[in-house]
Amino acid sequence: MTGCPNSCAQHYIGDIGLVGATTTEGETGYHVVVGGGSDHDKGIGRALCGPVPHTQLNDVIAQVVGSYLDRREAQETFLSFVRSTA
Numbered sequence: 001m002t003g004c005p006n007s008c009a010q011h012y013i014g015d016i017g018l019v020g021a022t023t024t025e026g027e028t029g030y031h032v033v034v035g036g037g038s039d040h041d042k043g044i045g046r047a048l049c050g051p052v053p054h055t056q057l058n059d060v061i062a063q064v065v066g067s068y069l070d071r072r073e074a075q076e077t078f079l080s081f082v083r084s085t086a
Helices: 054-071 078-084
Strands: 016-022 028-034 046-053
Touching (some): 016 054, 054 078
16 A cells, blocks of 8 residues: 555555545545566556545455455466456
């Protein structure tokens, strides 16, 4: 999680990254980024949605993880799942 759009916290290489933003209504919110990786799984995450109001962030993350749990193949990692559903 970061408030810096310059990747200071390296949100683009996490399984799920959050970048602080302001919603169109002026609320605190976050852009949600998925599918990043490092080392042998290196890759830049892609923007999934946002800015999501902070009050809805838990629901969005639960929906992302729930989708993975419901739709993944046996033994499929979260990273493989999000990269294959791009």
